[in-house]
Amino acid sequence: MWRSIASNAMTFLVVLVFLLGGALIWAQNEYSSEGPLDQAICLQVARGSNFTRVSEDLAGQGAISSDVLFRLGADYSDKLAELKAGSFLVPEHASMSEIVDIVTRGGASTCGTEVVYRIGVTRATVQVRELDPAEGRYEEVLEFDPGTEEPPAEYAEYTGDVGTRFRIALAEGVTSWQVVEELGQIDVLEGEIGEVPSEGWLAPDSYEVSKGDSRESVIARMREAQEAILAEAWENRDEGLPLESPEEALTLASIVEKETGGAEERPLVASVFINRLERGMRLQTDPTVIYGVTEGQGVLGRGLRQSELREATPYNTYVIEGLPPTPIANPGRASIEAALNPDDSDYLFFVARTLDPADGHVFAATLDEHNSNVAAYRQLEAERDAQQN
Template identity: 75%
Template structure:
């Protein structure tokens, strides 16, 4: 009798172990299998949250097939205590294993709301925007110019959230003075900048920051990026250039940056200035005259006068030959690369095609061709004046 009971017990134990093994194998497959999401979602993990709460949220949103398997898988892989607060983009079809990795690997949030402090050539703007997981594109919720009008309620709302991301975006062609002055107004940063960095030595780019980050350290990062870009471009420069040092290349790049906002024109504009330098001709570019007047402290806001075109400043390339003594703005990577690898053309002149800068320029080899292009531009100016 006891032998029969023992035999039946052993059989049941074996069956139980077999079933348990099957359940474990099933759970492992479920944990690693493609998930049910047919569209990406943004998962918010509040500070102090737990893996249990996250699993329930994911199950409620149809992102996982079993919150139990999700929790056990996270615990088995020793990731439960590594849960990070933030907003995370969970892609379409993500497995439970992939989601656990997303919410525990650390780093910045990958979706949700962000505040972008844009430092532009003519003005600064604060933009509140949110990532749409379906399109993976940001949608603007609010935007305002600091110091002008009321601050939108959406800005105050997102500032209260611990997982809001912050970004500083520098436009190509801003001056170092503009950057320093605008950084003083960015309320998530701390500390003083100190001296204004040398003109041209801040890389126009997007910089993610956190509340309490140092202004001085951010500026140092901007300088490091620009130094790296300039060094890389200089090492791959074309032979026989009239610019003989990285600093001269940076000066020329800043002029190219201010003369055209059309990406496909940068190399052509660079060729015009290269040809002029090689021929010993003055560059005769208006942005250098403007810099001699403003010293990069703000926007001139009007047209140049004939007296200013003739006025002697170190930057007035209608008066001096060669390059001015410093850059006139902070050029982007594309303009730096154009300065050291200009297109191969015979162009000596250029003038705007239309009154819209986005339409680019007409280029010319001879003065007669250039005068015809200038006459066409003057007619457009006259038509606008008559209208």
């Protein structure tokens, strides 16, 4: 009898082990396999939340098949204490394992609201955008000019959301004074900037920032980025350029930046100035004169006067020989690379092709050709003026 009982108990234990093993294999497969989510979602994880609330939210949105298994998997992988607050994009058919990784890895939020502080040459704007997880693209919610408009009431709600991302988009050709002025208007940053950074040494780019970051730290990141870009471009420069230092290259790049917004034109525009430097010709470029008038503090907002074109200043390249003493704006990578790797051309002149700056320039190797191109441009101006009168 005892032998029969022992035999039955052993059989039961064997079956139980097989059942537990099978359940464990099923659970592991379920945890790691494709999830039921048919469309990407934006998962909000509030500060102070926990895996219980997150798992219930995910189950309610149809992203996981079992909230209990989701929590057990997070516990088994020692991630229960690593939950991060924020807004996270959960892609379609993400496994429970992948979702646990998404909400515990940290870093910037990947979904939800994004506030972009755009610092442009002529104006600055604040843009609030929301990511549409299904489409995978941002849609504008609101936009305003902080210099002339009061922030809409909703703006405070967006900036107060724990999942909101903040980004500063610095355009090519902005001056350092403008950067300092506009950073001072960004209310999610803190602290003061001691002095205006040297002109040209801030890299135009997109910078992710966090609420409470110091303005000086943002300036430092911009400066470090520009130093790295310039060092790389200088290392890979063409041989025989009439540029004695990276600083001179940065100055030329800033002139190229202000003369054209067309990426494809920059190496050709750079070649004109390189050719002029090699021949000992004056650069004769309006943007340098404008910088001498404004000192980089805002936009001139009018045409140059003849007296300004004749006045001897360090930035008047109609009067001085060679380059001005400093850059006249913060050039982007493309302009820096163009200044150090210009096109091979014999052009010495260029003038706008049409009245629309986006149409680029027409280039000339001789003064006669240039005068003909200038005459054509003046004719376009005359026709426009006649239509407006």
